[in-house]
Amino acid sequence: MSDLPHARSHVAVIGAGPAGLMAAETLARAGVSVTVYEAMASVGRKFLMAGRGGLNLTHAEPLVSFLDRYGAARDDLAPHIQAFSPSALIAWAHGLGQETFTGSSGRVFPVAMKASPLLRAWLARLAALGVRIETRRRWTGWDEGGGLTFQGGATITPHATILALGGGSWAKLGATGAWTTLLAARGVELSPLQPSNCGFLVSWSDVFRDRFAGTPLKAVRFSHANVDIQGEAVITRDGIEGGAIYALSAALRDAIRRDGETTLHLDLRPDVTETRLRERLAVLRDGETMSNRLRRGGGLSPVCIGLLREAHGVSPPSEAGALAAAIKRTSLTLRATAPIDRAISTAGGVRFDAVDEGLQLHAIPGVHVAGEMLDWEAPTGGYLLQACFATGVAAAHGVLANLARR
Ligand SMILES: Cc1cc2nc3c(=O)[nH]c(=O)nc-3n(C[C@H](O)[C@H](O)[C@H](O)COP(=O)(O)OP(=O)(O)OC[C@H]3O[C@@H](n4cnc5c(N)ncnc54)[C@H](O)[C@@H]3O)c2cc1C
Structure with a gap:
């Protein structure tokens, strides 16, 4: 040498x-x-x-x-x-x-x-x-x-x-x-x-936070600025994180920086068409609660039902077409990125x-x-x-x- x-x-x-x-x-x-x-x-x-x-x-x-x-x-x-x-x-x-x-x-x-x-x-x-x-x-x-x-x-x-x-x-x-x-x-x-590759802060209701913090969200399609990602995410006490969110994180972060907040769109049943969902939700049973209807007809998990309520108030629309549309196009307002210290990268x-x-x-x-x-x-x-x-x-x-x- x-x-x-x-x-x-x-x-x-x-x-x-x-x-x-x-x-x-x-x-x-x-x-x-x-x-x-x-x-x-x-x-x-x-x-x-x-x-x-x-x-x-x-x-x-x-x-x-x-x-x-x-x-x-x-x-x-x-x-x-x-x-x-x-x-x-x-x-x-x-x-x-x-x-x-x-x-x-x-x-x-x-x-x-x-x-x-x-x-x-x-x-x-x-x-x-x-x-x-x-x-x-x-x-x-x-x-x-x-x-x-x-x-x-x-x-x-x-x-x-x-x-x-x-x-x-x-x-x-x-x-x-x-x-x-x-x-x-x-x-x-x-x-x-x-x-970069980070989570985001969402103002969850106390009820949703206490029940669902730590719950994985599976098979949901997330969209922002014409980019769709189907994958996994996790509800945190302060917001949402996980692979699908990281994939959209640069654009979400830049939008929040520009506009003060941004909207993340969710399709809670990406595997079912809106028409099919409407047909299934139109079958009503006597005395059935909204939660049961969403579970049975909509095929939604408890956390997805919670997300729908977070987005549409405690009572989502009851008419089958409007309900199917809400499931296919739920949205979350992201207020800020989660702290940099928890990001995968910078x-x-x-x-x-x-x-x-x-x-x-x-x-x-x-x-x-x-x-x-x-x-x-x-x-x-x-x-x-x-x-x-x-x-x-x-x-x-x-x-x-x-x-x-x-
Ligand atoms: C949870 C997690 C999972 C990840 N998984 C993947 C993955 O699967 N694939 C992938 O591609 N990337 C992954 N990453 C990202 C990847 O680990 C980082 O991008 C990569 O480690 C950065 O390498 P680096 O050498 O630039 O910096 P670092 O790995 O951060 O190394 C920098 C080093 O500099 C030292 N240092 C800092 N300041 C000083 C100083 N003043 N004096 C002396 N030493 C100092 C630090 O102690 C550190 O050891 C992951 C990151 C995290 C947090």
């Missing part, structure tokens, strides 16, 4: 999530001496949390549609994801002994489903490559000479730095978003951090016009950024980790290109 051009260079990677560890691996493979500094007592806490419900590493759809998932950041991320593509990520996981499979939705998971076996194998590989990892090392900024400062007083002056500090959700796992103040003070252009962060093609900050030469702290967002489905890994690789290549020029 010692005859490699970068052999005497030392690079600091700050943040030991998937982006930082991938940057460290890429640098170490090129012969650079790398130290990863991590504020928490252990590495990859959010990555391990991501594995709790099945670690969705990436997605198997064609690259063109894959890239479209990044919306406004598509063209900024495209070169990095083309350079470290979903198939490269799958091959990398296989190289760590983690076989993968593609689910019916196209989502790609390790066979083990959890993140821990992959992380264990990865850390062993990083150790074999000579990567040093120092935990309980919280980076606090720069001193006057440009050295990196850490809580407790230590300062280091590496040849280059990669910041991979994560977004601003689930602070207890390490990503606090505190870096926004440090980078803004150095003139780095940032977009405000906002919740939008906003370091703007792409604040970095060069090697993800180096124009305002702070020698400092590169990677992962969720960059200004992009994507739905769940493996797109989040793919972009974190790919930008980790890209930031490392940016550092290597600079070191080679020196």
